[in-house]
Amino acid sequence: MNESTSEQPPPDGLERVESGIPRLDYILKGGFLKGGTYNLIGPPGSGKTILGNQFCFNHLARTDGSCVYISLLVESHAKMLRHLASLKFFDRDKIPDRLYYVSGYSSLREGGPDALLDLIRATLRDRRATLLVVDGMESIRQFADGEQKIKEFVHELQAFTGLIGCTSLLMCFKDPSYSFTENAVVDGVVELSDQLIGPRAVRELVVHKFRGGDYLRGRHEVEITESGIVIHPRTEIQFDKPPGRATELRVRMPFGVAELDKMTFGGLPSGSTTALLGAPGTGKTLLGLSFLVEGAKQGHHGTYFGFYEPPPRLMEKANQVGIELEKYVKEGLIDVVWQPPLEHMLDSLAEQLLEKIREHEQPRRRLFFDGVEGFRAASVYPDRLPRFLSAFCNQLRASDVTAVMTEELPLFRPEIDMPNPELANVVETVVLLRYVELRSQLYRLLSIMKMRESRYDTSIREFKITDQGLEVADSFESAEAILTGYGRLSGSPSVKEDQR
Amino acid sequence: MKCILVVDDEFDLVGMLRSILEEEGYSTESCSNGRAALERLKACKPDLLLMDVMLPYISGLEVLRTMKETPGLDGVPVVLMSSVQPGVKQHDYHWDAFLRKPFGLEDLLRTVREFAGAPDEVVQS
Numbered sequence: 001m002n003e004s005t006s007e008q009p010p011p012d013g014l015e016r017v018e019s020g021i022p023r024l025d026y027i028l029k030g031g032f033l034k035g036g037t038y039n040l041i042g043p044p045g046s047g048k049t050i051l052g053n054q055f056c057f058n059h060l061a062r063t064d065g066s067c068v069y070i071s072l073l074v075e076s077h078a079k080m081l082r083h084l085a086s087l088k089f090f091d092r093d094k095i096p097d098r099l100y101y102v103s104g105y106s107s108l109r110e111g112g113p114d115a116l117l118d119l120i121r122a123t124l125r126d127r128r129a130t131l132l133v134v135d136g137m138e139s140i141r142q143f144a145d146g147e148q149k150i151k152e153f154v155h156e157l158q159a160f161t162g163l164i165g166c167t168s169l170l171m172c173f174k175d176p177s178y179s180f181t182e183n184a185v186v187d188g189v190v191e192l193s194d195q196l197i198g199p200r201a202v203r204e205l206v207v208h209k210f211r212g213g214d215y216l217r218g219r220h221e222v223e224i225t226e227s228g229i230v231i232h233p234r235t236e237i238q239f240d241k242p243p244g245r246a247t248e249l250r251v252r253m254p255f256g257v258a259e260l261d262k263m264t265f266g267g268l269p270s271g272s273t274t275a276l277l278g279a280p281g282t283g284k285t286l287l288g289l290s291f292l293v294e295g296a297k298q299g300h301h302g303t304y305f306g307f308y309e310p311p312p313r314l315m316e317k318a319n320q321v322g323i324e325l326e327k328y329v330k331e332g333l334i335d336v337v338w339q340p341p342l343e344h345m346l347d348s349l350a351e352q353l354l355e356k357i358r359e360h361e362q363p364r365r366r367l368f369f370d371g372v373e374g375f376r377a378a379s380v381y382p383d384r385l386p387r388f389l390s391a392f393c394n395q396l397r398a399s400d401v402t403a404v405m406t407e408e409l410p411l412f413r414p415e416i417d418m419p420n421p422e423l424a425n426v427v428e429t430v431v432l433l434r435y436v437e438l439r440s441q442l443y444r445l446l447s448i449m450k451m452r453e454s455r456y457d458t459s460i461r462e463f464k465i466t467d468q469g470l471e472v473a474d475s476f477e478s479a480e481a482i483l484t485g486y487g488r489l490s491g492s493p494s495v496k497e498d499q500r
Numbered sequence: 501m502k503c504i505l506v507v508d509d510e511f512d513l514v515g516m517l518r519s520i521l522e523e524e525g526y527s528t529e530s531c532s533n534g535r536a537a538l539e540r541l542k543a544c545k546p547d548l549l550l551m552d553v554m555l556p557y558i559s560g561l562e563v564l565r566t567m568k569e570t571p572g573l574d575g576v577p578v579v580l581m582s583s584v585q586p587g588v589k590q591h592d593y594h595w596d597a598f599l600r601k602p603f604g605l606e607d608l609l610r611t612v613r614e615f616a617g618a619p620d621e622v623v624q625s
Contacts (some may be wrong), residue, residue: 076510077554078583078601095584096554101511106532107556119533119556126557 014212017131017167021051022230023351027207027216032188036211037158037168039183042192046203047078047222047229048088048171051192052133054228055169056099057089065130066098068123072108072116072136077101078098087234088227100127105139112143113153123159129166132238135311136174144491147181154182165332172219189452192222197380200343205231221345232347236387239395253366253402255287256294259472263448263457270364272453273393275372275423277416278433282444284310284406287316287433288368289325290470291404296328304336306370307377311336322469335359343379350392354399363400365416371406386422393426409434428452433463439500445479446472502619505546506530507563508581509555517550517608523527524609525619534558538566541573548616553582554562561586564593618623 018031025031056067066498081101097099099346112322118377124132144150154170161168170186174193183189189208194201203222207215221232252266261267268274268291276284284440285308292403309317311329314336318325328334337356357365372389379385382396396403407423409416416432420499424430430449435442446463448456459476475481502514504526508514511532518528527547531537535557549567553560567573567611577596580586585598598612 025576073512076602078515081583083604092584093587096559097587098583100559100584101554101555103511103532104556106509106514109511110532123556126559 013191015063016063016205018125019055019061020062021054021228023220023233024205024231027205027220027231027233028188028210029214029216032167033212034167034171035165035378036187037154037161037163037170038188038190039180039186040169040171040190040192041174041180042171042401043174043194044497046174046192046194047224048192049075049135050224052135052169052171052227053080053084054087054089056133057091057094057117059131059222060094061089065129067100067131067133067166068120068127068129069101069133069135070104070120071101072103072134072139072374073105074136078453079101085119086226091337092129093288098138100129103132107142108139108182113140113149116140117153117156117456119156122165124161124164129164132161132166132168133173134168137170138178139177141178149178151182151185155185163485166347177454186398189414200380202380218405221347223345224346225398230348232345232351234384235350235395236384236391251364253291253300253364254294256290257287257470257472258472259461259474260446263459263461263472264451265455266431266456268402268403268404269454271397271400272427272428273405273426274431276404276406276431276433277409277418277428277449278406279409279411279435281411282435283463283470284408284433285370286318286321286323286465286470287431288370288404289314289323291298292334292366292368293318293325293328294324295364296331298334299333299359300364300366302328302334302366303353304334304368305356305358305369306337306368307339307341307369307374312336312339314338320467322467339374341374341377344374346375346380346384346388350388352429354395356399357396365399367396367401367403369405371408372423373408376420382427385420386426389420389423389426412496424450429454501527502526502547502616503527503544504528504548504550504616505537505540505548507532507551507555507560509533509552520605520608521612526612526616528547532556534560534563537563538623541567541576542570545572545576547577548612549576549578550612551566551582553579553580553586561588561593564595568594579611579615 015034016031017034018025040048056069059067060103068496083192100345104116104119107119113240140150186209189207191206193204204219206219216233218234218237220234251270253265254261276287278284292304295302315326329336335356348418358450376385409419418424429451432447432449434445436445445460446461447460460479462473462478465469504521506514506517506528509532514530521528531540534555549562576581579597579599580595581599581601583601596615599607599611
């Protein structure tokens with residue numbers, strides 16, 4: 001897992017403390033403020049304890065600081081450490097010299113919030129702590145005489161931690177009946193949630209408040225892996241301000257299919273996105289692979305990102321029709337990334353894809369994305385898809401990536417009905433592949449439905465998949481004859497070849 | 501009656517340890533932080549100190565250092581408890597045994613018996 005790139009310090013000069021949690025610092029636009037106090041709220045199982053510990057261990061790995069982790073009747077430290085030991089960020093050697101675990105519950109029970117405050121202050125000074133985590137803030141409510149006392153507690157604590165430059169994370173069980181008035185006095189509020197949406201269990205993170213800086217708003221998907229907490233920021237909020245239109249010279253990016261490249265007057269405009277629409281078996285995948293291989297022949301890097309066929313099957317399939325995919329994969333000019341058709345996270349998929357693309361910072365890159373349904377299946381909220389696709393495609397344009405995406409149409413319906421109509425608005429080019437039945441034979445047809453910013457041939461052509469590769473008929477007569485049902489069997493080489 | 505001082509900031513563990521040891525026939529006292537532990541040690545010397553390492557106010561290791569430098573306290577047997585092995589040289593501090601949390605009941609009782617001795621039998625008159 002790639003670490004997110006560190007943001008530049010904000011111009012106001014406020015010093016930041018990075019959590020080191022993948023993309024959390026990106027969401028906060030630089031990390032937590034040094035000496036700040038933050039509430040972390042969430043139900044059991046949402047990942048609060050992992051996040052708190054991960055922040056501590058990352059802090060120790062990145063700085064010369066030290067951490068204090070105070071528990072209030074949440075989990076015994078021995079048990080917690082045993083659970084954390086399987087996570088990659090865990091480093092037992094840091095305990096207890098630089099990461100000090102203390103239970104404050106005895107003090108709280110015997111002397112109330114004031115005694116706990118005294119214990120925390122003494123421990124922070126003794127350990128010279130630069131990061132404090134308090135786990136189980138809800139216990140203070142039971143001993144505080146009203147909500148005002150809790151606000152006083154937090155206020156006094158934050159006055160002290162600000163003085164010594166210690167950043168604090170106060171973790172609290174999410175209780176719907178509690179109003180969280182202390183959120184008013186802290187520097188930021190981060191909420192983790194864990195809920196069922198349909199059959200899917202979804203963990204999410206929301207930043208509700210962050211003093212002193214902007215942050216990425218809205219819900220962001222959270223994953224707990226062996227690396228710990230990983231956050232996948234919402235794609236459409238990350239890229240909501242795409243850079244101005246590219247000033248690079250536009251060139252044509254051919255498919256490597258002669259007549260199709262003629263129809264497009266040399267190929268797809270560089271930096272554009274194309275949708276390949278068609279029913280299963282119409283040749284979308286092969287056409288996309290041909291696009292990548294043609295780029296590789298010209299020395300341009302390509303990426304295949306798909307949900308359907310695993311790489312070995314893909315190589316075999318391409319080889320059978322004369323597309324030299326395997327050669328360029330071995331040479332490193334084409335990367336093949338396959339996602340098995342299981343449950344995925346939408347923004348995680350986008351991240352993987354964009355990070356894969358960023359590995360090769362060079363112009364005229366090509367992407368073949370097979371198929372858009374994979375994004376839809378990964379989306380917990382289907383109404384996100386239009387904005388997501390728009391932001392995603394904008395990002396590809398900005399990186400001078402020419403993308404071809406497939407979208408599957410129903411197999412048997414005669415009318416053309418896009419499952420994701422918003423895709424047509426997002427992409428610059430739409431190419432349609434379909435079947436036509438004639439005299440107990442199925443023929444493939446290809447046509448360009450739309451090509452923004454460019455002229456194109458609007459004719460409907462016959463499209464064939466042969467042992468020697470992909471072929472598009474050189475005129476519209478053949479397709480016209482097919483459509484009208486007046487196919488001439490004699491004297492028509494294309495039809496004869498197909499009957500072979 | 502043999503007396504054991506239990507020092508740990510986790511109140512549930514302290515309660516459990518005291519209960520088990522008292523059932524075994526020892527008398528127990530407890531503290532939840534290092535500062536209180538030193539005060540109790542100076543006031544009344546126990547037969548065994550059963551102590552955590554990570555403690556508020558004064559850490560368990562600091563308590564050991566102070567005990568070593570204090571006549572009368574330097575001879576008290578010490579059993580340390582922690583999830584992690586202390587990363588210090590043992591001869592700079594004095595402890596007799598280490599119980600790695602979470603430890604089992606048998607390990608606890610065997611270790612306590614080894615260093616505190618068997619609980620005094622009540623003499624039937």
